[in-house]
Amino acid sequence: MEPKENGNQPGRVIEGPTNPMVTPLLNDLYQFTMAYAYWKAGKQNERSVFDLYFRKNPFGGEYTVFAGLEECVKFLANFKLTHQEIDYVRDSLPGSEEAFCDYLKGLDCSDVEVYAIPEGSVVFPKVPLMRVEGPVGVVQLLETPFLNLVNFASLVATNAARHRFVAGKSKSLLEFGARRAQGPDGAISASKYCYLGGFDATSNVAAGKLFGIPLRGTHSHAFVSSFMSTDEIVDKVLQSADGETTCDDFISLVQTWLTKIQYSPSLSGFFSETNQSELAAFISYALAFPKAFLALVDTYDVMKSGIPNFCAVALALNDLGYKALGIRLDSGDLAYLSTEARNFFCAVERELKVPGFGKMIVTASNDLNEETIDALNKQGHEVDAFGIGTYLVTCYAQAALGCVFKLVEINNQPRIKLSEDVTKVSIPCKKRSYRLYGKEGYPLVDIMTGENEPPPKVGERLLCRHPFNESKRAYVVPQRVEELLKCYWRGSADEAREELPPLKEIRDRCIKQLENMRPDHMRRLNPTPYKVSVSAKLYDFIHFLWLNEAPVGELQ
Numbered sequence: 001m002e003p004k005e006n007g008n009q010p011g012r013v014i015e016g017p018t019n020p021m022v023t024p025l026l027n028d029l030y031q032f033t034m035a036y037a038y039w040k041a042g043k044q045n046e047r048s049v050f051d052l053y054f055r056k057n058p059f060g061g062e063y064t065v066f067a068g069l070e071e072c073v074k075f076l077a078n079f080k081l082t083h084q085e086i087d088y089v090r091d092s093l094p095g096s097e098e099a100f101c102d103y104l105k106g107l108d109c110s111d112v113e114v115y116a117i118p119e120g121s122v123v124f125p126k127v128p129l130m131r132v133e134g135p136v137g138v139v140q141l142l143e144t145p146f147l148n149l150v151n152f153a154s155l156v157a158t159n160a161a162r163h164r165f166v167a168g169k170s171k172s173l174l175e176f177g178a179r180r181a182q183g184p185d186g187a188i189s190a191s192k193y194c195y196l197g198g199f200d201a202t203s204n205v206a207a208g209k210l211f212g213i214p215l216r217g218t219h220s221h222a223f224v225s226s227f228m229s230t231d232e233i234v235d236k237v238l239q240s241a242d243g244e245t246t247c248d249d250f251i252s253l254v255q256t257w258l259t260k261i262q263y264s265p266s267l268s269g270f271f272s273e274t275n276q277s278e279l280a281a282f283i284s285y286a287l288a289f290p291k292a293f294l295a296l297v298d299t300y301d302v303m304k305s306g307i308p309n310f311c312a313v314a315l316a317l318n319d320l321g322y323k324a325l326g327i328r329l330d331s332g333d334l335a336y337l338s339t340e341a342r343n344f345f346c347a348v349e350r351e352l353k354v355p356g357f358g359k360m361i362v363t364a365s366n367d368l369n370e371e372t373i374d375a376l377n378k379q380g381h382e383v384d385a386f387g388i389g390t391y392l393v394t395c396y397a398q399a400a401l402g403c404v405f406k407l408v409e410i411n412n413q414p415r416i417k418l419s420e421d422v423t424k425v426s427i428p429c430k431k432r433s434y435r436l437y438g439k440e441g442y443p444l445v446d447i448m449t450g451e452n453e454p455p456p457k458v459g460e461r462l463l464c465r466h467p468f469n470e471s472k473r474a475y476v477v478p479q480r481v482e483e484l485l486k487c488y489w490r491g492s493a494d495e496a497r498e499e500l501p502p503l504k505e506i507r508d509r510c511i512k513q514l515e516n517m518r519p520d521h522m523r524r525l526n527p528t529p530y531k532v533s534v535s536a537k538l539y540d541f542i543h544f545l546w547l548n549e550a551p552v553g554e555l556q
């Protein structure tokens with residue numbers, strides 16, 4: 001998408017959202033219905049404050065990664081309805097007055113302020129991820145697009161972070177989900193936010209180009225089974241890596257190595273005749289990519305064919321000064337097969353005296369998820385890289401994060417939304433939030449306060465209260481205080497705004513924050529909930545407003 005000039009931002013150009021379908025019409029009809037009714041009541045410019053937050057961490061965990069903020073800012077910066085869009089809205093609101101169209105024509109976000117937690121932060125339920133302030137008519141129109149941009153982004157980034165947690169730091173994690181993702185935006189968004197959440201690379205070329213995510217990939221079964229025999233290979237010539245010598249018949253060199261492996265003392269009897277069409281495919285791939293040879297070894301039989309064929313080609317390449325990368329396993333028992341493959345590579349290294357051959361990279365794929373990786377860890381395995389698609393990008397374990405956008409103040413009057421379900425009661429007031437760190441450097445608790453309360457101070461004891469449970473409270477003496485909400489958009493006051501960092505920096509923040517969490521919040525089984533609290537003053541106010549707004553029942 002072409003960068004657009006933003007009228008309110010002299011000197012600063014913020015491109016539109018990645019997906020050109022993200023326009024003010026990517027909205028629920030009721031937002032326009034309300035905008036009309038606000039306008040009709042003359043309320044459209046009343047100053048409103050909305051909080052965007054979620055109520056429960058996903059995937060049975062106790063943490064969430066916040067993602068999608070950059071796209072929200074890009075949306076704000078380019079928020080403008082076109083003539084055609086305005087006509088369509090008018091036609092969708094039967095009986096609406098023509099003057100409403102003039103209102104829509106003039107609508108932009110120059111009077112809106114957005115404070116947010118930096119993207120890539122670890123976040124918790126109830127604490128606003130974004131606080132959006134501005135004329136109620138326009139802020140109401142931001143609800144659906146913002147929720148759309150944040151909900152899946154944060155869910156899939158959290159999913160990626162959880163896969164990273166279970167796989168461990170040393171493994172490569174590759175996102176392979178484009179074919180299974182929920183449509184084109186599902187694929188592009190998943191690639192972007194899985195990288196943000198700690199994946200190393202994607203197979204999605206469009207996402208690589210758009211966001212600078214490293215691209216990685218192997219090859220498919222179709223390539224292996226498309227070959228019938230080595231007779232199909234016409235050009236058998238391969239130059240050595242240093243360009244000094246030429247091997248005129250690479251196929252024969254491979255065949256010689258295959259025989260050597262077959263009759264080497266510790267490998268003899270391991271396999272007999274390997275599949276020759278598979279061998280032809282591997283040789284062809286090596287001829288095309290001698291510097292980056294890797295092979296999918298499970299098309300016919302991993303240990304009796306795929307692995308010996310791979311080793312023969314890798315050894316022939318080694319003769320010419322090339323180093324093969326490794327293999328991919330895509331079926332069967334991945335713990336057993338990866339261990340057997342590693343043993344075979346180590347035996348080749350010992351027997352045939354090829355230093356480093358035992359360190360071939362083993363990539364595994366096939367319906368992987370947190371549980372299967374956890375099971376592989378428990379069994380012991382030799383996988384170096386996991387290629388993960390379906391379960392990761394579709395967020396199979398949980399359909400949505402459930403972020404909401406609630407009015408907390410209008411015309412400086414705090415507002416509350418009550419519910420029978422106490423977890424659904426909103427926390428009123430324009431608020432500030434802080435993360436308080438303890439002696440050991442871990443975050444201890446997040447606390448929300450009223451906008452004008454003095455901020456918590458390092459070394460000063462402070463009462464943190466559960467927002468709704470009277471008996472749950474604790475004193476905290478913070479060793480570090482971090483204010484969570486930072487200004488990302490202030491209409492035309494450009495200079496006061498946080499920068500939008502590059503994706504790699506957001507990813508680094510995410511990884512660093514996840515590593516700095518107390519381990520019991522992070523464990524997969526029965527993690528300890530992280531505490532989210534309010535100040536004593538805000539607690540009293542919430543409950544005062546609650547009593548004020550809740551009608552007293554009458555028993556008959």
Ligand SMILES: Nc1ncnc2c1ncn2[C@@H]1O[C@H](COP(=O)(O)OP(=O)(O)OP(=O)(O)O)[C@@H](O)[C@H]1O
Nearest residue numbers: 330331332333334335336366367368372375376379
């Ligand atoms: N050692 C293991 N422990 C637990 N789960 C595993 C292990 N190895 C593989 N898996 C998982 O088990 C499932 C095996 O899938 P499935 O039953 O479809 O067999 P397959 O190996 O794919 O067979 P096919 O040859 O038909 O492709 C996959 O989800 C895979 O990730």
Ligand SMILES: O=P(O)(O)OC[C@H]1O[C@H](OP(=O)(O)OP(=O)(O)O)[C@H](O)[C@@H]1O
Nearest residue numbers: 176330365366367368387388389390391
């Ligand atoms: O398994 P996922 O986590 O979704 O990862 C991506 C999968 O896509 C590819 O094959 P595909 O599934 O298209 O075919 P296959 O199941 O026959 O291997 C690849 O071989 C992986 O198995």
Ligand SMILES: O=C(O)c1cccnc1
Nearest residue numbers: 176203216217218219387
């Ligand atoms: O590169 C791969 O091996 C790959 C990419 C997408 C899906 N499955 C596998």
Ligand SMILES: [Mg+2]
Nearest residue numbers: 330365366367
């Ligand atoms: Mg599959």
